[in-house]
Amino acid sequence: MSAALAAGRRFLPRGYADFARQLLIWFGFVFAYQGARGLADRNPSKAFLDGWRILDFEQRVTNHVFELTLQQFAVSSSVLSKLVAWTYWNSEFTVVGLALLWVYLRRHESFSRFRNAIIGANLVGLIGYIVLPTAPPRMFPSIGFIDHHSNGVVQLAANPYAAMPSLHAADALIVGLVLSALVRRRLWKVVWLVWPFWVCFAVMATGNHFWLDVLAGVALGSVAMFVVYRLPVRRLIAKRL
Secondary structure, eight states: HHHHHHHHHHSSSHHHHHHHHHHHHHHHHHHHHHHHHHHHOOOOOHHHHHHHHHHHHHHHHHSSSHHHHHHHHHHHHHHHHHHHHHHHHHHTTTHHHHHHHHHHHHOOOGHHHHHHHHHHHHHHHHHEEEEEEBGHHHHHHHHHHHHHOOHHHHHSSSSSSSSOOOOHHHHHHHHHHHHHHHHHSSHHHHHHHHHHOOOOHHHHHHOOHHHHHHHHHHHHHHHHHHHHHHHHHHHHHHHHH
């Protein structure tokens, strides 16, 4: 017992109690996500109507379905197809969770703002899923999209009508910008700066988001970061002046 307490004091910045509190916050969001999924699932007709509206808007603006082109490009290579699928399923909870854990343990002074930006963006996104349930591109096979969500476990875990806004894009933006600022090696800074672009490509190439969903997600992530980080940035500028 004493060895466990000593390890907690050594590796956990604020001890076991604070670490447990952060875990409760994170898993509380996971349950909230599933709750929002259940509410969004109740109105599939509205979700498909909203999906058609986005398709109609995109075609009127660009005269092209870019998401279909990206998916066709991705499935042309088995390696690329597996990479974008892995990215879609892991960029949200897995990568975000590990990023939060790393910042908590290694850059603890930056953790609270990072956590608040993630949670703030996701809470607004969950409200969007309830108010504006939207079917993703993969649910429109008549246009040519392919639905790779055939696994029963995958279907159980996924939110079928959570396309608008793209929380994958919002979280990737926040994670990418924050970690690129916190890591020390130049290579990793570049990797994390590229991360949001790769995730945005992956979610469209897998047929899970329209580019309008991605744009809304990027806007959401940007607003969340502005709200959370604007005061520290102002203080930093004031000190330098």
